[in-house]
Amino acid sequence: MSQPLPETADFLKQAERNVGLEGSLPLARLERLSATLCDTTGELHARLNFGSKAGFSHLQGTVEADLKLVCQRCMCAMEHRVSGRFKFGLVLNEEERQGLPTDLEAYLIEGDEQSIIDLLEDELLLCLPIAVMHENECSEFLKKHNEQKQAEKEASSPFAVLKKMKVD
Ligand SMILES: [Zn+2]
Known part of the structure; x- marks a missing residue:
């Protein structure tokens, strides 16, 4: 079990103190x-690792989650693991942004607490991903789905009804 992460923090203060945070947050809290x-x-x-180096406050870290998405081919639920890395330079204004080293993405600090x-x-x-799809099991599912559809179609065709009548 991992610790819950705080939802907000004073990023600059955390950077001054070289704070490291590790933990989890419920996906349901992420509305978008x-x-x-x-x-x-x-x-x-x-x-999340806050710190400062050469006059810059920075925040770097990683995030990962197993997301339950809808497969765009068979429209069934599928689990998809995503993970990302980030490396931000914390800036207060455009001037500071201009001075950031190129390996840091600018994060503009507004207000006392950041989310x-x-x-x-x-x-x-x-x-x-732009389009999420199952890799293999999807085609299995589709095959079964198509077979079932075909069977239903045959069962409801007029010939099937005729066949049935003959048998009776
Ligand atoms: Zn699928």
């Missing part, structure tokens, strides 16, 4: 992501 899921049970797991939920949700949304 939830809209793309067929089942919002489960949680994400994330690591860890929003940050992780954005990362997970970026990880979502």
Whole structure:
């Protein structure tokens, strides 16, 4: 069992203190992501490391989750693991953003507390594949589905009715 992550934090203060956080959050708390899921049970797991280096405050970490999505081919539920890495430079304004090293993505600090939920949700949304599909079991499912359809079609065709009448 992992610890629940705080939903918000003062990122700059965490960076000053070189705070490391690790834990989980329920997927149901991520509203935008939830809209793309067929089942919002489960949680994400994330690591966040705050720190500062060469005059910059930064936040880097990883996030991963098993998402329950709908397969675009057979329209059945499927589980899909996504994971992302992020490396942000925490900036207060455009000038600071310009001065960031190129390996850091800018994260604009607004207000006293920043949302860890929003940050992780954005990362997970970026990880979502454009079209999700089963790899193999999907074709198995489709085969069975088609066979069943075919059987139903034959059973309801006029010839099938005739055949039945003859037998009777
Ligand atoms: Zn499928």
